[in-house]
Amino acid sequence: MIRLFRRYLLPVVLGTFWLCAAIAAPVAPSSGTALMHESFQQFDQQLDSGWRTLQVKGDYTGAAAAIRKYQLAHAAQLKTWQKDSLAFHLAHVYALAGERPRAIRWFRRAMADDSFGNDAYIEAFIAFLQHDKPALLEVRHAIATTHPGPWQVQDLHEVDAMIDYFGEPFEAAWAARNCHESGATHKTAAWKAYCQALDIKYRNLYLQHGITLKTAVH
Secondary structure: HHHHHHHHHHHHHHHHHHHHHHHHOOOOHHHHHHHHHHHHHHHHHOOOOOOHHHHHOOOHHHHHHHHHHHHHOOOOOHHHHHHHHHHHHHHHHHHOOOOHHEEEHHHHHHHOOOOOOHHHHHHHHHHHHHHHHHHHHHHHHHHHOOOOOOHHHHHHHHHHHHHHOOOOOOHHHHHHHOOOOOOOOOHHEEEEHHHHHHHOOOHHHHHHOOOOOOOOOO
16 A cells, blocks of 8 residues: 555655645746836936846847837836937947847937937947948037037047947947946946956957056946
């Protein structure tokens, strides 16, 4: 009898126990699901949450997928400027991933409603990705002469990085500005590790441009 129990009934009893336990156990939401429940401010406007938690891991594809999913999930609640901000950042991560056609398409989408009020800044990204240096220089001149304001200096720094690294991967140009130059704001441990990884990836290129690689963030 004991032998029959061990051979036939015990597996059934244990299987039933583990099945019931699995059903009763709470299911932890995946990171992707958790991101969808963040406010727009958390998801899109903060360095240590939202889609940027995927970017700093170098997971540009995951970051793009998260932004796209967030766009669709919150389409009815998002304001126009918020939709344009998400479109811009979606284009940005596509550019980091080297997906130029998708990046260009979403940069143009970000300009469609004119909520940024500074299309020249976005046009600079498009010119860089299209390998159109005359257009990039023209945009740089337009920003310098017709867009005075608190964002002008920052925009010019971004564009100047694209000019300096013209023909190189967008990721290299972006990191040169955002990881090294004065005014860089990515100071969390995750961002420092991300910048250091990019230092390794583009070491020779950065040394050619005179960037000191002792630290990734000032």
